[in-house]
Amino acid sequence: MDLNSAPGDPSIFYPCTPYVSIMTAYWFGEVEAGACTPFEGDAQAAATRVRSLRTSMDDFIPLDWQQAVACGVCRDRTEYLSKLQKVCIAGAELAVRESYAGKDVELLQMVRTLDEMDTVINLLSERVADWYQVRHPSFSRKYRRTPAHQLVKTIRERSRGGALGNVAREIEQIAETRTALAKEVSDRACAVLPNTSALIGGLVAARLLSCAGSIAKLARLPASAIQVIGARTALFAHLRTQAPSPKHGIIFQHRRVHNAPRALRGRVARVLAGKLAIAARLDYYRGSAVPEFILAAQARIDQAGTETAGKGGEPL
Amino acid sequence: MIWIGDVLASKGEGGVYNERMLGGARVWDPYRSKLSALYHVGTGIDLVADMRVLYLGAANGTTVSHVADYVEVVYAVEFAPRPMQDLLEVARRRKNVMPIMADAARPEQYAPVVEAVDLLYQDVAQPDQAAIAIRNCAFLKEGCPLILMLKTRSVDVRKEPEDVFQETIRLLTTAGLSVTESIWLAPYHADHAAMVCKKLPGV
Numbered sequence: 001m002d003l004n005s006a007p008g009d010p011s012i013f014y015p016c017t018p019y020v021s022i023m024t025a026y027w028f029g030e031v032e033a034g035a036c037t038p039f040e041g042d043a044q045a046a047a048t049r050v051r052s053l054r055t056s057m058d059d060f061i062p063l064d065w066q067q068a069v070a071c072g073v074c075r076d077r078t079e080y081l082s083k084l085q086k087v088c089i090a091g092a093e094l095a096v097r098e099s100y101a102g103k104d105v106e107l108l109q110m111v112r113t114l115d116e117m118d119t120v121i122n123l124l125s126e127r128v129a130d131w132y133q134v135r136h137p138s139f140s141r142k143y144r145r146t147p148a149h150q151l152v153k154t155i156r157e158r159s160r161g162g163a164l165g166n167v168a169r170e171i172e173q174i175a176e177t178r179t180a181l182a183k184e185v186s187d188r189a190c191a192v193l194p195n196t197s198a199l200i201g202g203l204v205a206a207r208l209l210s211c212a213g214s215i216a217k218l219a220r221l222p223a224s225a226i227q228v229i230g231a232r233t234a235l236f237a238h239l240r241t242q243a244p245s246p247k248h249g250i251i252f253q254h255r256r257v258h259n260a261p262r263a264l265r266g267r268v269a270r271v272l273a274g275k276l277a278i279a280a281r282l283d284y285y286r287g288s289a290v291p292e293f294i295l296a297a298q299a300r301i302d303q304a305g306t307e308t309a310g311k312g313g314e315p316l
Numbered sequence: 317m318i319w320i321g322d323v324l325a326s327k328g329e330g331g332v333y334n335e336r337m338l339g340g341a342r343v344w345d346p347y348r349s350k351l352s353a354l355y356h357v358g359t360g361i362d363l364v365a366d367m368r369v370l371y372l373g374a375a376n377g378t379t380v381s382h383v384a385d386y387v388e389v390v391y392a393v394e395f396a397p398r399p400m401q402d403l404l405e406v407a408r409r410r411k412n413v414m415p416i417m418a419d420a421a422r423p424e425q426y427a428p429v430v431e432a433v434d435l436l437y438q439d440v441a442q443p444d445q446a447a448i449a450i451r452n453c454a455f456l457k458e459g460c461p462l463i464l465m466l467k468t469r470s471v472d473v474r475k476e477p478e479d480v481f482q483e484t485i486r487l488l489t490t491a492g493l494s495v496t497e498s499i500w501l502a503p504y505h506a507d508h509a510a511m512v513c514k515k516l517p518g519v
């Protein structure tokens with residue numbers, strides 16, 4: 001193949017076309033004008049090389065395994081396949097390892113475990129409370145302001161030895177593990193998402209990450225999407241019917257949103273989401289905390305929650 | 317194809333996914349595998365011993381393992397790391413499975429390892445399933461079949477599955493493939509259809 005020829009009219013010289021006849025690079029070596037240069041190296045090296053190859057799919061002709069024989073890479077079909085499989089497995093293992101190497105991957109599992117633990121604790125607490133009520137017909141939760149965890153503790157103490165007491169004890173233990181995990185999630189989030197965590201706290205930042213799927217995906221979300229992440233039902237109800245649009249999703253968990261007066265909540269959520277979008281991009285592309293940004297953003301979000309109806313000043 | 321009564325099976329090392337064994341053969345459940353469902357509801361393409369197969373959307377390697385029991389070699393392309401871990405385990409135990417972690421929509425990523433194949437099988441959950449299949453026809457020998465498992469809900473949840481079905485046939489025909497069989501996989505898989513096409517000369 002003429003090295004300078006481009007697909008299409010061969011008489012026109014395209015300066016931007018790739019300068020090598022890429023078509024001829026295969027996993028076992030390079031075939032050029034009938035001559036073959038076998039690739040020297042083990043399966044690992046071959047797999048790494050395969051990933052770096054850039055093949056053009058225009059006028060593509062798939063490889064012929066007999067070229068590998070001519071190349072001296074293998075003697076027969078069986079050997080060809082067994083060598084190729086080693087390269088494929090090495091390549092796939094490498095790719096799997098790489099996709100798990102991101103520092104956000106484990107955090108994702110941690111925060112999802114945390115949220116599922118919460119669900120489990122709530123479910124079981126409700127169940128043992130019901131169970132306890134059956135045992136003590138005169139017991140009622142009405143007019144008592146007992147938090148769920150204290151109720152579980154009472155149940156454990158009063159039904160020692162039995163299965164009910166054991167279940168209550170387990171719930172308490174899961175709750176303990178949950179508290180420790182929450183701390184770890186928060187710490188990890190502060191390391192992985194330093195700017196986002198500085199604005200809304202580690203836990204909520206980790207939940208945003210969990211909903212987005214990865215730090216790369218979070219960094220590519222528009223602020224409007226970040227604002228309503230986790231409000232799926234409300235969002236689709238809004239899109240389908242005349243229902244009002246959701247003001248906030250997960251970010252409602254942040255104190256500056258849920259503590260804001262009702263009338264201002266939507267605005268705080270919007271401003272916060274705008275700053276979070278920037279923060280997520282800083283986290284992804286820069287990877288370290290940017291104090292000037294954090295300070296300015298905090299001030300801006302606080303201002304959104306205090307000023308009256310947004311008259312005057314910088315536009316929101 | 318190996319039929320034991322009305323049960324489809326394949327001959328190979330069992331225990332891949334706790335599949336049932338019947339007379340030393342592995343039962344190929346149509347409720348778990350769309351390809352098996354195709355053989356139950358329609359004709360499909362007979363898998364023979366000297367076939368080379370490019371399998372897009374290999375997932376956990378469940379169907380892959382059955383295909384590999386029949387054919388010479390399966391090039392199994394999967395994009396997600398989690399199922400790839402399972403697929404790798406299948407590949408370590410079967411000499412003729414080539415695991416490839418790549419995006420089926422970008423065949424150039426695996427062009428240096430895949431040879432010309434006798435069957436192209438695709439089962440990917442993407443909106444542009446027809447386009448992906450057409451792009452991968454570069455690996456398919458002339459006159460050879462393509463089996464496309466159409467997940468209509470992945471194409472567009474808001475569209476009627478029947479409309480997606482017709483639209484896909486149109487896309488495949490326009491690209492120069494002749495659709496020889498198109499059939500819904502009910503009752504085994506809801507809103508899934510199988511399309512068997514043939515690559516015409518000069519495509």
